[in-house]
Amino acid sequence: MSTVETLQLTLLDDDGSLRRIALDEAPAFARPSGPLRSRVVFAAVHVVPRADGDNTPGAPADIDWDATSAFRRTMWSRGLGVADAMDTAQRNMGLDPSATRELIARTARGAREALTDPEIAAVFPEGAQVRDLVVAGVSTDQRSEHQLSLDEIVEAYIEQLQATEATGAGAVLMASRHLARVATSAAEYEDVYRRVLEAATEPVVLHWLGTAFDPQLEGYFGSTDTAAGAETLLRIIAEDPTRIRGVKMSLLDDAAEIAVREKLPAGVRMLTGDDFHFSHLIVGDGTGTTEPGAEQAPGEYSDALLGAFAATAPAASAAVQALDAGDPDEARRILDASEELGRHVFSAPTFHYKTGVAFLAWLNGHQQAFTMVGGMHSARSLPHLSRTVELAATTGNLEDPALAAERWHAMLRLAGYDLEDATGASA
Structure with a gap:
């Protein structure tokens, strides 16, 4: 530069x-000229509020739908899928259930329209469907009660699952705060997930969100021990792997992710959600690609579903293009730089990383004002934001x-x- x-x-x-x-x-990060081949990548994206809306704490989300939709098109134009209505979109931190459902419907509709745009269709595989461009979070948060029975949790999950599938979007079964509160054993987690998965008409992504992102999910999958929780997750998958599209692990523990990745059945992808270690997880275990089009074995790398990529989409796309070209060193160089930025944006308290994502979207011209639903733009200090813009500048992530x-x-x-x-x- x-x-x-x-x-x-x-x-x-x-x-x-x-x-x-x-x-x-x-940096002159080129847009892809064809589909990204080496990795499947979804960027978990935020929502843009109306600058003149009432987005004070506790108020229903007042969203600028045009800007929110336009931001998603920027992801698709880079060949990246969109993961919507997840924690990056302030799920459980300002995005209310009504806005969540409308967001999923609008993004799915936008994906369907995008597939009719020759420029966007060209960067996705031939025959791509809406669920290839967008996956959306499915949880139980439309129920306002603090406590639900296991049967009620299943019903709430299935209600959201059916609504999401009706839009054409793929489903991500998010970790449920309700389930974390009431489940008393791994067996109860397995029973709930089995019943929900039986209701799915398309393979889903399972999401394991760690306590750094949501302290209310402590002990998810029946144990505070990560290895024990992983065994529960693997048993859920093993019961019928054809129902599982992938697993998104967001524990900020790369060793735990690799341990699960190595045990996944054929056809089930590991979609890293580790915003601290994604560079080596995505590039792989060091074998890399030796020539254009060469492939690694499935257990040697992670695909991605990352909030960090909402802030670094041009770089993320360029890194996968480098892998496609047989240049893992260049991919690693690009991703290492983005990871340096990500480690700061996702620093403790990690659940306030969304402020950094929205801040960078504003700096990069994707929204009119630095505002967030629920007033969450105030969750980081000015010196923290200063370091964010400095790292964005020095890592090549200012557009x-x-x-x-x-x-x-x-x-x-x-x-x-x-x-x-x-x-x-x-x-």
Whole structure:
């Protein structure tokens, strides 16, 4: 990347001091010319609220549907699938059940329309269907009661499952807070999942969300011991692997993911949700691809379903293109840079990572204002956001550096900072 000498970025450090760095041009990440072949990748995306809407804490989500839909089209244009109505979309943190159902329906409809666009259809396999472009979260959160019986949990899951399948979207069975509260054994988890899976008409993705993302899910799959929980998950899959499209593990534990990945039945994908370690998990165990089109064995790598890729879609697409071209080193270089940004965005408290995703979407011009449903844009400090924009700049994840600098500098001025007080720039 060449340096734009006249463009600088002013940053705010933890001690309140300002400093400047030189701002580089955006990397020339090419859009794919055909379908991504080496990995299946879904970006878990956020929702864009109306800038003039009432998105105060506790209010129903007031969503800018045009901007929200347009953001999803940017994912598809890069050859990435969309994972919607999941925790990145503020599920259980501002996205209410009514808005959730409308979001899934709108995104599925948008995917159907996208498949009629020759440019987008060209970057997905021939014969692709809506469920190849979008998967959506299915849970039990439409029930407001704190406690539900196991039978009621099954009914709530199936209600959402049927509504999602009716749109054409693929289903992701999310971890249920209701189930975490009432299940007393691994056997009860197995029974609930068996009954829900029997109702599915298409293979689903199972989602294991760790406590870093949602502390209310402690002990999911019947144990606080990860290895024991993994055995329960594997038994659920083994009962009928044809009903399982993949597993999304979001434990921020790469060793645990690899251990499960190696035991998955043929045809069941591991979709990493590990925003701390995705680079080596996606590229694989070191064997890489030796020539264009060469393939690794299924247990040697993870596919992806990542919130981090909502913020780094051009880089994610470029990395898979590099794998397709037989260049795992280049893929690793790109993903390592994005992972550095991801580790900061997803730093503790990890469940507030959504603020960083929305912030980067604003910096990159995908939404009018830095706002979030439930007022969650206030969940990170200014120095934390400053480090976010710095890492986005230095890892090549600002799509329009000049726009990002303009917006970030305006935010600093609004907070009362005089940018003339910043110390000199580094090259």
